[in-house]
């Protein structure tokens with residue numbers, strides 16, 4: 679039986695979708711590999727629920743993440759807002775076609791062991807695919823068929839801006855963190871004006887403070903470069919708190935996704951978000967620092 683801990687994350691509306699999501703969501707990109715097994719995922723999900731983390735975000739491309747979550751969700755599906763991503767990876771079907779989205783939704787339903795997906799994102803397709811219309815329409819048909827509650831888009835730049843303005847998506851997912859601020863005054867602000875939900879991916883900026891030397895993974899390496907260039911001073915806060923509170927309370931952000939396979943790290947983010955927004959002076963300094971040093975830094979896909 680799931681217990682309830684003495685600290686809990688708040689729930690928030692996901693734009694105008696009618697869904698309510700925990701302000702901190704579990705990014706399930708870290709539970710698809712050999713380092714974890716079903717028992718770990720079951721424990722992680724249980725611990726997430728204990729502190730009110732009910733939003734879980736996975737994707738076809740996260741290894742065994744969907745399958746493992748599907749097994750861990752048995753008996754607890756109704757307590758979770760389940761998000762995944764499609765558009766590629768259906769054997770024998772070309773990526774980024776309507777058929778690939780149709781079959782991708784059905785396959786995700788099967789792997790996740792459920793009869794409906796709360797959020798399904800088109801996972802980082804370009805503006806050309808969005809403008810073509812067939813892929814967007816295929817996701818809309820999955821919503822009309824009751825397989826998907828909310829059609830969503832995940833990406834950056836021009837494609838994200840198009841998705842926010844299109845009216846075809848109830849929610850979007852994009853990088854928002856201390857090292858990923860490019861979207862804040864543009865697509866995130868526009869999403870807020872339009873009632874489009876925003877899930878902040880890489881909300882801890884891939885936690886670059888962990889590395890003494892430039893890490894090998896390209897996306898984390900870029901985050902590390904940015905982190906060093908910004909020469910941040912966390913003051914009395916620890917890094918998790920600085921990053922989690924910045925992203926969780928950035929205007930327009932509905933929820934932050936924290937990618938982790940560690941219960942302690944998920945709980946640290948929940949505790950941090952529970953301390954509320956950073957002081958306005960601190961936020962202004964972080965925004966000014968990014969504007970000064972990172973004016974050319976686009977959103978990290």
Ligand SMILES: NC(=O)c1ccc[n+]([C@@H]2O[C@H](COP(=O)([O-])OP(=O)(O)OC[C@H]3O[C@@H](n4cnc5c(N)ncnc54)[C@H](OP(=O)(O)O)[C@@H]3O)[C@@H](O)[C@H]2O)c1
Nearest residue numbers: 705706707832879880882883884885935936937938939943
């Ligand atoms: N749509 C997309 O294209 C896309 C792209 C990237 C991410 N995302 C979504 O966003 C989620 C998060 O992104 P992300 O995992 O790339 O980046 P992130 O959440 O910024 O950082 C995750 C990394 O930080 C570590 N970490 C987590 N909490 C920590 C803490 N409190 N202290 C120290 N280290 C901590 C994790 O390792 P441990 O496992 O050891 O905690 C992991 O290596 C993903 O799981 C996914 O749901 C989506």
